[in-house]
Amino acid sequence: MIxxxxxxxxxxxxxxxxxxxxxHLAPGExxxxxxxxxxGKSTLLKLIALLERxxxxxxxxxxxxxxxVSRRRIPYIRRNIGIIFQDHRLLFDRTxxxxxxxxxxxxxxxxxxxxxRVRAALDKVNLLRKEKSYPVxxxxxxxxxxxxxxxxVNKPPILLADEPTGNLDPELSEEIMKLFEQFNQVGVxxxxxxxxxxxxxxxxHRVLTLTKGKxxxxxxxx
Amino acid sequence: MAKQQREAxxxxxxxxxxxxxxxxxxxxxxxxxxxxFFGSLGRLSKxxxxxxxxxMVIGIALALPAGLHVLLQNVQQLSGGLDSATQISLFLKxxxxxxxxxxIVKRLRKMSEVRxxxxxxxxxxxxxxxxxxxxxDALKALDQNPLPSVIVVTPALRHATPDAAERLLAxxxxxxEVDLAQLDMxxxxxxxxxxxxxxxxxxxxxxxxxxxxxxVLGNTIRLAIQNRRDEIIIIKLIGGTDAFIRRPFLYSGxxxxxxxxxxxxxxxxxxxxxxxxxxxxxxxxxxxQFSLSGLNATEVVLLGxxxxxxxxxxxxxxxxxxxxxxxxx
Ligand SMILES: Nc1ncnc2c1ncn2[C@@H]1O[C@H](COP(=O)(O)OP(=O)(O)O)[C@@H](O)[C@H]1O
Ligand SMILES: [Mg+2]
Numbered sequence: 163m164i165x166x167x168x169x170x171x172x173x174x175x176x177x178x179x180x181x182x183x184x185x186h187l188a189p190g191e192x193x194x195x196x197x198x199x200x201x202g203k204s205t206l207l208k209l210i211a212l213l214e215r216x217x218x219x220x221x222x223x224x225x226x227x228x229x230x231v232s233r234r235r236i237p238y239i240r241r242n243i244g245i246i247f248q249d250h251r252l253l254f255d256r257t258x259x260x261x262x263x264x265x266x267x268x269x270x271x272x273x274x275x276x277x278x279r280v281r282a283a284l285d286k287v288n289l290l291r292k293e294k295s296y297p298v299x300x301x302x303x304x305x306x307x308x309x310x311x312x313x314x315v316n317k318p319p320i321l322l323a324d325e326p327t328g329n330l331d332p333e334l335s336e337e338i339m340k341l342f343e344q345f346n347q348v349g350v351x352x353x354x355x356x357x358x359x360x361x362x363x364x365x366x367h368r369v370l371t372l373t374k375g376k377x378x379x380x381x382x383x384x
Numbered sequence: 385m386a387k388q389q390r391e392a393x394x395x396x397x398x399x400x401x402x403x404x405x406x407x408x409x410x411x412x413x414x415x416x417x418x419x420x421f422f423g424s425l426g427r428l429s430k431x432x433x434x435x436x437x438x439x440m441v442i443g444i445a446l447a448l449p450a451g452l453h454v455l456l457q458n459v460q461q462l463s464g465g466l467d468s469a470t471q472i473s474l475f476l477k478x479x480x481x482x483x484x485x486x487x488i489v490k491r492l493r494k495m496s497e498v499r500x501x502x503x504x505x506x507x508x509x510x511x512x513x514x515x516x517x518x519x520x521d522a523l524k525a526l527d528q529n530p531l532p533s534v535i536v537v538t539p540a541l542r543h544a545t546p547d548a549a550e551r552l553l554a555x556x557x558x559x560x561e562v563d564l565a566q567l568d569m570x571x572x573x574x575x576x577x578x579x580x581x582x583x584x585x586x587x588x589x590x591x592x593x594x595x596x597x598x599x600v601l602g603n604t605i606r607l608a609i610q611n612r613r614d615e616i617i618i619i620k621l622i623g624g625t626d627a628f629i630r631r632p633f634l635y636s637g638x639x640x641x642x643x644x645x646x647x648x649x650x651x652x653x654x655x656x657x658x659x660x661x662x663x664x665x666x667x668x669x670x671x672x673q674f675s676l677s678g679l680n681a682t683e684v685v686l687l688g689x690x691x692x693x694x695x696x697x698x699x700x701x702x703x704x705x706x707x708x709x710x711x712x713x
Contacts, residue, residue: 213711234625237626251621265622269623271412272411
């Protein structure tokens, strides 16, 4: 589902954020990406979401070599990837419902379908009662769950999360991770960047460890 | 029976879904466009002051050339009426006999190019001069009437335009009894020439102000894009196409252009309204039927179309230039 072959990423300015990264994540697999701050976790996720392009090597997502994707095609690739950010990235002038509905509106779903899918997604993250609220009225954990609902609302085969629990207390963090597990159980490929080693080891999934841009450890290479 | 119904239902279902799906898609597509269309209007109404200012600037920029065009049209209509005032005066040689003069008058009256012929004899000319000038005594001192007889020819309307009247004049000059032939319309010719220049000026002004409208709108839309930077980034992150992101800004441009032309229309109508009464009063003094006319239907459509087109152009340029710069990281 996600395959990195000898991937290098050098930022303008000459910094090598990723060096010779190789790994393969099978469809339906769930893995954690860990490493110190600055190790290149976010960079790796950005390559998958086409927020950055690899300097060398190949990134293949769902059989599609991202090298070959033109600028115009990027939106359609991104629709198959749910992305969750540490800072949520919600629209603060829109209700929870409208935030979650956005990916569906972009893809041209009918109003009926939008309503049904948004409520299903909000139900999964346990926020059905808050659909009319605005993000500022929600706690950090709730905002994160809105972000998750938005990421999964159009049922993408891949889910990426960059430090999704960074600002949350341990209890809420675990709750969020359990949520990702649930999506994984219905076949979604999940890759989560996190440096919460305690939580990660407790979950017992595959762990990829980056050290200064190099993949130094892979607990379950396939 | 129940089975038949089920079968029928299955057949119906197997035929209609794709059909229904297409119809739903089209309806959804149109609905989304309508939502963005009116949504962008709603967004403009949330900042009433700045929206009003921008629209006003556009309205004035459109009203100036359009208003001058209206003015010019009225002057043209008025000067069209002035053609009937074209007259050619034929001053006859003083030694022309009265019967010969009458012959000439008869001949002129028969010409199809001529609408009216007035003859002023030497005696009449003298009386008129005495009456109007008060120098009658001075003339009496002369032993001979120094004034020539005059034939005043009013050309038929078709021949009253500057060119045709000029041709007529040339023919009259060939009459051997005519001492001097004078066309009484040089000032109309000058008026026409001036109006040609003014018209060109209005066109140039229109182009310049149109460019101004595009720039003002481009800048307004640029600011709107900057204000919605976060939103644009998020939409790009979750797979929004450029077309999707562009749409609300293009529709804003449409609305600015639409309301700008509406304001221009109102300004021109107000001006025509304010002027029509004094103009009608003036026309009455000259016993003229002339009344000031505003924009006709075609011109209103043209004004609206121009405004909307300029609005779309301005926002299209701004969007094309600035949306690319905003990329998520
Ligand atoms: N846009 C960028 N330009 C230059 N250097 C960058 C950019 N983004 C990240 N980096 C550098 O690349 C390295 C890896 O960053 P990042 O992938 O964010 O690490 P992590 O998410 O593991 O903390 C860091 O040293 C960071 O300073
Ligand atoms: Mg990071």
